[in-house]
Amino acid sequence: MTHPADMQEALEAVLKDEIIRMYQEVADNPGGEFHFYHGREAAERFGYPTAWLDRAPAGAVASFAGVGNPHERSHLQPGETVLDLGSGAGLDGLIAAWQVGPSGRVIGVDLNPSMCLKSQAHAAATGTLMECHQGRMEDIPLPDASADCVLSNGVINLSFRKRKVVQEMFRVLKPGGRISITDIVSAKQLSQSIVNDPKLWAS
Amino acid sequence: MFSLLEQSGFTRVRSAIVPGFRFRKEATQNSAEAYGVKAVMMTALKPDKA
Numbered sequence: 186m187t188h189p190a191d192m193q194e195a196l197e198a199v200l201k202d203e204i205i206r207m208y209q210e211v212a213d214n215p216g217g218e219f220h221f222y223h224g225r226e227a228a229e230r231f232g233y234p235t236a237w238l239d240r241a242p243a244g245a246v247a248s249f250a251g252v253g254n255p256h257e258r259s260h261l262q263p264g265e266t267v268l269d270l271g272s273g274a275g276l277d278g279l280i281a282a283w284q285v286g287p288s289g290r291v292i293g294v295d296l297n298p299s300m301c302l303k304s305q306a307h308a309a310a311t312g313t314l315m316e317c318h319q320g321r322m323e324d325i326p327l328p329d330a331s332a333d334c335v336l337s338n339g340v341i342n343l344s345f346r347k348r349k350v351v352q353e354m355f356r357v358l359k360p361g362g363r364i365s366i367t368d369i370v371s372a373k374q375l376s377q378s379i380v381n382d383p384k385l386w387a388s
Numbered sequence: 389m390f391s392l393l394e395q396s397g398f399t400r401v402r403s404a405i406v407p408g409f410r411f412r413k414e415a416t417q418n419s420a421e422a423y424g425v426k427a428v429m430m431t432a433l434k435p436d437k438a
Contacts (some may be wrong), residue, residue: 220413230408252427253406339427347389351396358434364398365431367406370389372424 197345204343205297208250212274212303215247223250228276231367232257237280245307248274251338253367256280260365264288265333268357270322270350270366271295271340275304275315281336282313292332293317294325323349327357334358337366389430398432405429 210217215224222230224247228238231254238246250273261267261284269278272293282291293315295301301317308315320326322337323346335354344350354364393401409427411417419425 218412220411220416222412231406232408252409253429255429258429258431341389348392348396351389351392351398355396355398355434360434361436362434363431365429367427367429368389370426370428372426
């Protein structure tokens with residue numbers, strides 16, 4: 186008999202592949218139609234200033250797949266260290282890097298190594314310093330107490346282990362550090378058919 | 389998420405609905421509304437003496 190923990194692990198593995206596939210598709214085919222708004226249209230909808238969107242590389246803007254504007258209340262200061270959890274093509278990381286300046290540090294973490302390469306290429310194109318580490322949000326590849334602020338935009342909802350993600354954000358923050366995240370929440374328990382369907386969950 | 393943040397030790401947890409969020413496809417938006425799906429902005433602090 187299969188143990189429920191083994192079943193969850195198997196489902197998580199399938200989900201990981203589906204998440205990589207879906208957001209890679211947004212990055213590779215930003216002109217495509219998805220069930221969510223993305224790109225400049227989405228960023229403008231969430232109030233990203235035009236100056237930021239004009240300054241960022243077109244590819245970073247076109248691949249934006251966030252659900253809000255975590256910068257609105259992040260209050261980033263020059264010199265701060267910022268973790269962008271689920272950094273994707275890098276738009277939020279770039280914006281953070283411009284705010285913390287050359288004395289600061291922005292570290293992106295993304296499940297997909299090719300998205301890390303893409304975000305770093307976008308940073309290099311604008312002469313912006315930004316790192317990206319491939320890793321999972323349930324096991325953030327950063328030491329304890331290393332960030333002043335954690336930003337995240339629409340990715341925590343993709344995890345089956347949200348408690349672990351929150352504990353990891355707490356661990357990597359310095360005492361007095363903060364989070365500024367935007368994400369999707371549901372008022373009702375999702376049906377088992379949704380939970381067991383990686384395509385729907387990854388949405 | 390709100391309670392997960394508090395249970396994990398975060399303080400001053402605040403949330404607000406993201407205005408303007410909706411799914412592009414009508415069918416997805418309708419399903420999302422049926423489940424009370426919303427986009428929210430959340431901020432929280434790790435206490436100085438954590």
